[in-house]
Amino acid sequence: MTAETVPAAKEAPQPRKSSWKRTALIGLSRYGTIIGLLLMVLFFSINAPGVFLSRANFLNILSQASLTAIIASGLTYTLVVGEFDLSIGYVASFVGLIVTGLMAYEGFPIWLSIVCALALGSGIGVLNGLLVTKVRINAVISTLGIGTMLTGIGFTYSAFPIATGIPRAFTGISLGRIVFGLPNPVIIMVVMLLALWTVLNKTDIGQKMQAVGSNMEAARLSGIRVDRIKIFAFATAGFCAALTGTLLSSLLGSGTLAAADGYLLDAFAAVFLGSATLREGEFHITGTLVGVLILAVGFNGLSIFGAPTHFQPIFKGGILVLAVGMSALARRYAASA
Amino acid sequence: MTAETVPAAKEAPQPRKSSWKRTALIGLSRYGTIIGLLLMVLFFSINAPGVFLSRANFLNILSQASLTAIIASGLTYTLVVGEFDLSIGYVASFVGLIVTGLMAYEGFPIWLSIVCALALGSGIGVLNGLLVTKVRINAVISTLGIGTMLTGIGFTYSAFPIATGIPRAFTGISLGRIVFGLPNPVIIMVVMLLALWTVLNKTDIGQKMQAVGSNMEAARLSGIRVDRIKIFAFATAGFCAALTGTLLSSLLGSGTLAAADGYLLDAFAAVFLGSATLREGEFHITGTLVGVLILAVGFNGLSIFGAPTHFQPIFKGGILVLAVGMSALARRYAASA
């Protein structure tokens, strides 16, 4: 019996069968969250044209999004390197308290207080990073532990809100509109996000972070100092949390216990919403921004509508599940189309 | 796959140089959290012998621990299969409200209300499981989304706490001491934990859960229906959350919105503390129980001491970091010893 050989079947690669449906599904899976955001904007614009669709309201939404966007971007960094930071909300609250304390009790000038605050936040981030990489404590435990401790330390520092003795100019930081008539927090957010985006996508250390996140062992063998990269990511998260805390204190005009604790869940929701954007299951700054905007637009639109209060959590939970679910389903069908 | 364990694989096992020090370190790495628990008990017993070290107080601690232990064990199941459940606290709150509503508004008998409550919790768990496995929404997003929605739905169901029309016997469930003079919640906890432990360790489905958690692809290839196993784990978490919520309502004698939300973080802390017990980085019921007890004993002891209020969180955070850190460090040194 002889071997029966069929001549090489395909010399020229066959043109890829790309159906219209498949393209649409892929689009939906990539841009599902963005489409969701645009639909929401559209819906509110049509139904509340005068109120929702105004420059003032858009600036308003951006202002509100800015603090969450900053802290969520820091969180994004830790997720990019495959870790986790549950302390960010507590860090923001703690630093927000300390920064006002430095002005009110120690009489530090504004700039110095802020520098100290940001340094403190970064330092706590470094501590988290050291615990995770050097002591090898699971990130959930170490960041939750540190965060919980900060709550107590903050209480020791000042149980009562620090409201007097804060220079008026400090409040001005978040209320002012220095550039193009845009609220300062928006400008700060844009600058921060651009910086974080650039570092993550256009520099050595950003590439290394992504490498560590995608395959830690391979990154180590490629000569990357994995521990340092992770510590850097935690430090960035700490820095961003401190910045958010500082801006919050400036916005509130006082340092209040636990004021920023709530950012934790919002930041998580935003970052995971964002991870369903563009690239599947990857964390990135653009996605995080989309996630933050979805939450902010939803909050703003619903309150403009005067939706009953219980509707707000139902909507918020629903949008999380729907936006991500839509992308996920589209991805599944695209894969089998 | 770290080198910490003796490679039993060798045909002719060379006598492993096992120094006294190494054995101690391995012991510390495995039993670090348990040793921490015992040290705490010892410390409080010595320093508050009459008060801390009494049968009444031990029952007291166990009572406190029981609700957390039940909900945390359910969470353990989802972590065993490699997932996550952020909705448990909200589910417990929601079910705790509904169970009283069924009695007060619908006039259901106690047993039927409880059956409905547990079914409801399990159903929400199944929904979480379906979203994660079939729609393939990341567990962080889907469980946070569902949990958030439940908050709103609970509010719609009854904005006011449900306090009247609840049979006294319902309260009796958690106040009674039917067996050996032990508080009922303790008995319920023991039964639940034994059941969950047995299922996880001694049954087919438990093996499959562990397999799915440690290598999903391998489990799938071994013919395990990964999706079903995960849904089962989520359903169990929902069931446990519902049980905790029901017991809490019974304890309080009323259904209160958001009453059980706080269990989420405590359960996470306990489960991750537990994962540093005995086996590295694995989630298991025994470990979770140890974790819950550490938190309960610490809280109880400090309260008895009348420690200053800010000390509670500092201690709680500290014990998380220390107990796990100690184990982790011991493991590292044992590996290089």
Added chain:
Amino acid sequence: MSATVSAADAWMRIRGLTKSFAGERALDRADLDIERGRVHGLVGANGAGKSTLIRCLAGVTTPDQGSVTIAGNELQMGSPQASERAGLAFIHQELNLIPHFSALQNMLLGAPKTTRFGMIDWKRSGVAARAAAERVGIRFPLDTKVSELSVAQRWLVMIGKALTRDASMIAMDEPTASLSEPESEQLFAIIRDLAAQGVAILYVSHRLEEVLQLCDRITVLRDGRIVSQAERGALDKKGLVRAIIGHAIRTPDARDRLAADRSRQPVFSARSIAWKQAVKDVSLDLYKGEVLALGGLVGAGRTEFAHLVAGLARPEAGHLELDGKRLDVANPSEAVKAGIALVPEERRSQGVMLQQSVAFNINISTLKLLRSVPGLPFLSDAKSRRQAESLVAHLGIKTPGVTTKIAGLSGGNQQKALIARWLNAGTKLLILDEPSRGVDVGAREEIHDAIRALARSGVGILVISSDVEELTLLADRVLVMREGRVTGELTGADITEARIIELSYHDAHDDQGEAA
């Protein structure tokens, strides 16, 4: 496709099996008949669709079209349970074990015998597993955790697992890729034995010698289609290679081996390196321009030695020299800085970053060279793309573009990308651990060419391979290790399969087949 050699009433009939991934055909109308009691070989280049076919049979991949009938009954597609019920057992290409389960638990996973209330009856279920373990030659206690086993031992567990299933067909996807000679021989004996008992075997391998030796019939897949089928003896190796890749490859039968110039300073030396039980007193010199290979059985300590050199662990005794200077590296980062690079054994878990692009994977160790302005950390996209494209061209990596995700490349091309990673990194010593594991014949030849070219360009090359044929094809000089020691050195015409195997067993006659 015209009528094949099979009878119309074959036991298992696969008809028109088709599967696309993201619009790309991985399997294209495949027809195949499988008889009980025969060993069916399935060969083809990387990405030809072999594993896809097996995964369709296993029910873990659902085909787009096509049917499978077993003894006249249609097999339900896409259900692992249905496949299991039909008596099909599988050894899949990737190691699929639960690390923290014992070997026994793993062997029983998915089909443990249970008593009432779903409790597992370990005693009863243990019996079948023990018998299977005996048969495969597992010598370690079955309650050993899999995480404590060597790669080869894990494969034995995988094989044992398939044997506990009482199957009427066992499909094996590259079971020998991580085994060395003795374990492979034992597996072949088992396969023949099973076939004699009437079990059908579907056998996939890139090691063509063993396919020719073992299989009753060989089916060749190319680009998802069955292009050729032959009964035993109808094909020789050359013909098989031609069928697989569409053309012949140059056979380096009478190739010159470079004799090391020992008068010159070695590029790299190891002096009495020792570490734990794994590496004992290893010394070697590597000279400019040569390809030095480490041979030996699986578990001989070669990977550990490579790890010591690459800074993943610190030697307990001895020292290393690079270009005549003493070297003390505490971590891989320092090793890379000094010019030592490792292409690891486990490509998936230690080598490629699967979700990242080809360019990302290639450029990751040379980021400093890709800055827009030296001294500033900003990278130039243009430079990155240029470097990646030039390396892709240089090594002949087959990819639609450098921005393609590396996960979409075949194993051989992924491996080439990992080598490319080190070409511009100032590498003085490149260690390649099992460079052609799971790589098809064509790609293997291309990888060998690349390695030789690198060596001639002055990079010190240390190759570790358990594939004896590969050693004879590639090495200028072979050191054979056994149980952590170097047991012999082979040069020039001495480098033959027989000599290498002989040295691998050097003074170890009484415990052949040892797995660890």
Added chain:
Amino acid sequence: QDHKTLGIVALLANDALNIAVIGGATDAAKAAGWDVKVTDTQASADQANAAMNNFAAQHVDAIFVLAFASSSIGSGLAAARDAHIPVGTWGGEIVPGIVATTSGRQVGDDSVKYLLEKTGEKANVLAMTFHPGKLCIDRGVAFDEGVKGKAGVKVDYSEVVAPGQVQFGNATAAAWLTAHPAGGDAPLAIWSCWDEPMQGAVAALRQAGRTDVTTVSINGSAQALQLVKEGDMTATVWQPAYQEGKEVFQAILDSMKAGESWQPKTIEIPGVVVTKDNVDKFMAEHPNGM
């Protein structure tokens, strides 16, 4: 639109007291022909500021903020001031931009006064405070001043953790009760800034089978009233939140009428100490606690 709109910023929209205030303000506003929009901030000051900014952007006609310190709503107040929107607060303090507020001090004073009446000047007290909330800070200050200088009163402070306040109250009280067995030399009492931690504490008392402890908290929620009715809890100081909501809205209306001449005012409505003696009558008069 001819309708005017009141924007309400709630601290926690699912808290009974908030609901009562919102109810009062809503009813008053509806009666005056206004629309009402409520935003839940989940106790986040940032969200409160965001909500105020949202309302300002919509040009609502008045804003009513619940239970945030005036020092915590700096940017919201600024936005309202820029849009010339009057702001009333509940439990805040008068700062520029605020036309009316209520005080949380009164109910705090009442609670501690009643507690010391029950125990006498020699007592061991567990005080559950909460500093992130403005209302509780005020009540806590009232408590501190109530026990100040009373050498016989020994206080153990405990800072409530929220969310999880009910559990916290339960665990804290259980441990404290262990350390303070029945039959000691001084009467025992538990004070809680609001009803929910006390609910947990009362459960702990029941679990331990203790009846020797005076329990006083503030708010007058339905559960607390029920507990008082059943004799499990000594007293809850009912805060007339519904009435307060109404009056703050009325003050806002008045201020809009008065224009420049308006003097910002702090509204004080005395609470009711609800005990077993008056609970039935009280509940009949105030179904749902309103």
